[in-house]
Amino acid sequence: SAATGKASVTEDDGIEVDDDPARDYDAFGADLYYRWRDLEARGEFIRQKIDDSAGSLADEGGRWRAWYLQLAYRLARSPWEAVARYSDFGSPHPEQEQDQWMLGLDYLIAPNAMVKLGYEFNDGLADAETDDDRWLLELAYGY
Numbered sequence: 001s002a003a004t005g006k007a008s009v010t011e012d013d014g015i016e017v018d019d020d021p022a023r024d025y026d027a028f029g030a031d032l033y034y035r036w037r038d039l040e041a042r043g044e045f046i047r048q049k050i051d052d053s054a055g056s057l058a059d060e061g062g063r064w065r066a067w068y069l070q071l072a073y074r075l076a077r078s079p080w081e082a083v084a085r086y087s088d089f090g091s092p093h094p095e096q097e098q099d100q101w102m103l104g105l106d107y108l109i110a111p112n113a114m115v116k117l118g119y120e121f122n123d124g125l126a127d128a129e130t131d132d133d134r135w136l137l138e139l140a141y142g143y
Contacts, residue, residue, distance in 0.1 A: 003027045007050055009057045023053035023061065038074040043067065062092030072106070081106040083118070098130055099123040112142045 007025035009017050025048070032043040045067040052061040068087035075082060083104040091097055104118030116138040124130035 001029045008053075012057055017057060020056050021053045023051040023056070025050045032069075038077070040072045040074075041070070042072075043069040060092075063090075064092070065090045079108040081108065081114075083116075095125045095128075097124070104136075114140050116140055 004024070004026045006022040008022040009020040011017060027046065027048045029044070029046040031045075032041065034041045045065070047063065047065040049063045050061040053059055066087070066089045068085055070083060070085035072081050072083045074080075083102070083106055085100075085102040085104075087098075087100045087102075089096070089098040100123065101121040102118050104116055106117075107115045109115065116136070118136045118138075119133070120136065121133050122131055
C-alpha cells in the first residue's frame with residue numbers, strides 16, 4: 001500500500017494551530033504471509049518520509065522505516081506454537097532507533113484466540129527503558 005499527500009502541524013500541546021505550512025508526505029508499506037505445512041512466515045515493512053518545512057513548528061523532516069519478520073512453527077499438530085521474530089525501527093533521530101529479537105511459545109485456545117508467552121531481547125538507546133529485555137504474557141483475540 002502507499003499514500004502521498006501534504007502534512008502540517010494542527011495541534012501543539014493541546015492548542016490548535018491554524019497556519020503551519022504544509023509539506024510533502026509519502027508512505028509505503030508491504031506485508032508478507034507464507035505457510036508451508038506447519039511453518040508460517042509473516043512480515044511487514046513501512047517507510048514514511050516527510051519533507052523539511054521552514055517556518056513550521058516542526059521544521060525538520062525525515063525518513064522513518066520499520067519492519068519485522070516472524071516465523072512460527074506449530075508443534076506436532078498440537079495447540080502449541082513456537083515463535084521467533086526480529087524487528088527493526090530506523091529514524092532520523094538515532095536515539096529512537098530500536099532492534100528487537102523475540103522468542104515465544106503460544107497456546108491456541110481457539111482459531112481466533114491464544115495465550116502468548118515471550119521474551120524480548122531489546123537493543124535501543126543505552127540505559128533507556130526501551131533497551132531493557134523483558135518477559136511478556138498476553139491474551140490475544142481476533143475477530
